[in-house]
Amino acid sequence: MMKTLKLIPILCCIFMLNVASMCSKDDNPTTNVAQTQVVSTASSGTWRVTLYDDSGTIKTSNFTGYNFAFGSNNVLTSTNGSNTYTGTWSVTDSNSNDDTLDDLHFNVLFNLPTNFADLTNDWHIISRTDTKIQLNDVSGGNGGTDYLTFEKN
Numbered sequence: 001m002m003k004t005l006k007l008i009p010i011l012c013c014i015f016m017l018n019v020a021s022m023c024s025k026d027d028n029p030t031t032n033v034a035q036t037q038v039v040s041t042a043s044s045g046t047w048r049v050t051l052y053d054d055s056g057t058i059k060t061s062n063f064t065g066y067n068f069a070f071g072s073n074n075v076l077t078s079t080n081g082s083n084t085y086t087g088t089w090s091v092t093d094s095n096s097n098d099d100t101l102d103d104l105h106f107n108v109l110f111n112l113p114t115n116f117a118d119l120t121n122d123w124h125i126i127s128r129t130d131t132k133i134q135l136n137d138v139s140g141g142n143g144g145t146d147y148l149t150f151e152k153n
Helices: 002-022 033-042
Strands: 047-054 067-070 075-079 084-093 104-109 121-128 132-138 145-152
Touching (some): 033 084, 033 104, 033 121, 033 132, 121 145
Antiparallel strands (some): 047 067, 067 075, 075 084, 121 132, 132 145
């Protein structure tokens, strides 16, 4: 009986070591490389809107002269030298098992003014280069497709 009692803690230790050895880095969530690239690209420098197509109506001129800065802590700032508007931004991954742009959302939120609030959406990323980010969104209400393009200054 005494030998059995001494054997139980040893067996428990062996069991715990065995369970610990089954865990690997693959069990831990990894950062999506595409997501990291988009965040890094957006947060470097300032950007301008070169296309805003609201379901076939081009409204790019609403943003002429404004520079957009995708800052830290998800702060989005737009200024034209006289007016400054602040919103939020983020890049989220709807499928953490896939490392592509297809499942990424470029989220923009502005409350004011109205034309900036029009940019508020969870945009799908069409493409990303170091100097251009192209986004789109299929509207739920009218079924139209909106397009938004930022180009680096």
